Amino acid sequence: MAKQNTFTRAKKVLAGGVSASMRLHPYLDRPVYVTHGEGPWIYDQSGTQLLDFNNSNGASMLGHNHPEVHEALLTAISEGPVAAGETEAHVELAERLCKMIPSAERVRFASTGTEVTSVALRLARHVTGRDKFLKFSGHFHGLADAFLFEERDVFHSSAKPIAVSGGIPTSYAYDARIVSWNDRDAFYEMMETHGREIAAIICEPVWYNAGCVPPDEGFLQLLRDSADEHGCLLIFDEVLSGFRMAPGGAQDYFGVTPDLTTLAKALANGMPLSALVGKGEIMEELAPGGPVAHSGTYSGHPLSIAAANASTRILSKKKAYNDLNKTASWFYEQLQETFDAANLPVRVQGLGGRFGLYFNREADVRTSEDAATNDHRLNAEFVKGCLDQGIYFHAYRTAGPPGHSGITLAHTREQLGDALTVIRDVAGKLKA
Ligand SMILES: Cc1ncc(COP(=O)(O)O)c(C=O)c1O
Missing domain, CATH: 3.90.1150.10 (Aspartate Aminotransferase, domain 1)
Known part of the structure; x- marks a missing residue:
């Protein structure tokens, strides 16, 4: 040991x-x-x-x-990878993801899950002109400031949203609306009260960060319908559920398509790579075509892209x-x-x-x-x-x-x- x-x-x-x-x-x-x-x-x-x-x-x-990922990495290293360089391999991977993931019409690569959940929220705030968002108690969306709130602190107990990290501006708490997973009544009530202020509903479509808590029958469809009714986006954070039970992740398995999806983890079998995928008209609001900032020196690093091409060739079957x-x-x-x-x-x-x-x-x-x-x-x-x-x-x-x-x-x-x-x-x- x-x-x-x-x-x-x-x-x-x-x-x-x-x-x-x-x-x-x-x-x-x-x-x-x-x-x-x-x-x-x-x-x-x-x-x-x-x-x-x-x-x-x-x-x-x-x-x-994995031997195929190992081989792809060795080949990519021997070719002399250039960080911050765009390659044909990025296009190949994006094309495959658009075939695999129901919500994917456009793809943007990044490095971590935290980065893409933040960009997804930024995009949702931009296209709706609203600041608030709804998340589910205990669902994990990475360590960006906006998401580090819980309705009930898991370590202490408290009635109102509370930051689960030091250093988070208290004003951010007003943007997070939090309800219990699979609680239809609480969700319905929250949307009736705040639906018109909410930019996005974000969830782990299977709540794996608490072990494994699937959505109740019809619960994801309820989120989809409610997002449409209230004019907000539905974001599936599939950083953990992506590629886990079907080639197109939980949205493929449950047959409910969100507006935006975040992917990471299994995408490159452990190499650092994440992706935000979604509806073309929303994704085209990202810079350089639109005003929503996203770029990164290591975004879609060529070694990670090589690993992801090898992984998704297998995971697409x-x-x-x-x-x-x-x-x-x-x-x-x-x-x-x-x-x-x-x-x-x-x-x-x-x-x-x-x-x-x-x-x-x-x-x-x-x-x-x-x-x-x-x-x-x-x-x-x-x-x-x-x-x-x-x-x-x-x-x-x-x-x-x-x-x-x-x-x-x-x-x-x-x-x-x-x-x-x-x-x-x-x-x-x-x-x-
Ligand atoms: C559902 C979910 N979203 C986001 C993240 C954050 O991803 P990363 O650790 O790559 O920043 C994680 C990480 O465990 C996750 O499980």
Whole structure:
């Protein structure tokens, strides 16, 4: 496991000892130092092989170091990549995304998910001339100031929108309107009261940042209809749900098309790349054609574009998802049976390549309130027990909803079967 002195050294030179806050594993109180990954495996500093259920926070959808992505990267490096250079490969990737993603008529590449959710909101504010937006409690849209509000702080409790970071202008709270996921009445009431001031409704169409909370039947269509009725945009943040259960992501799977969509993570199988895609007339408001600012030295970096072309050639095939979805459903059922047999109250919810485990819960998790009931003490004991036996689950916080976990196209039934044996053992020793 982690060499003690690496973290000791890190704390003297890296802020908080890490390069991203969520790499400090909240249950272990240290990062898991990784040397490399191969398929479904990661290897830690001491050479221990771990079956990876985090998959680069969901980015390595094909598994780590996928041979076709590896080859594409080597070729791109050998050609002498030029950052800030536009290439034909950008056009090839955009053409493929326009075929794959129902809402994609135009594409703009960027580097991170945070960047494209911010640009999506900027575009929505520009085309509607409104400032406010509606988000769902606990949905994660990156770390831009506008989105860092919660109706109910997940760490403390409070009645009004509250910043979940230091340094956020208090006035920004007035722009965020927040309701609980899948709560039709709360949503309806909010739109009746504030709909005409709202520039955009933004959501994770499958709320994976709380494990896996799918939309109730008809809920996404309700958002679509309400956005149309009130003259605002519908933005699907598919940074995590994109390419997860269908080639065109959640909008393809559920048959509801937003105006704008944000993509990242699986797009380039772990290389830094994001995309904002959407309706042509809205997207053409982006500079240079329109007045809405967006550009970046590293936007659509040629190495990331090469990785994304290789990844999406694979992810554009329906067959990939037939296989993935079958394996995933089988695994989630087996997981549920394993916890049930161990008499441990854990609710398993999964869709496509990502799932959530809700500790000390038997009922369905549907709303933001449901997701927040996760028992983090039990969750932590489970994660530590699994890690001791070669299985890696990440966690993102110690209160509120649980973190998200996943499988990739590289995880085989045999490996998952072995993992179930370990999970049976660990679960059998835990007490709710
Ligand atoms: C749904 C969603 N949106 C946005 C982001 C932010 O993406 P990034 O970490 O690339 O800035 C994330 C990251 O986890 C995410 O899950």
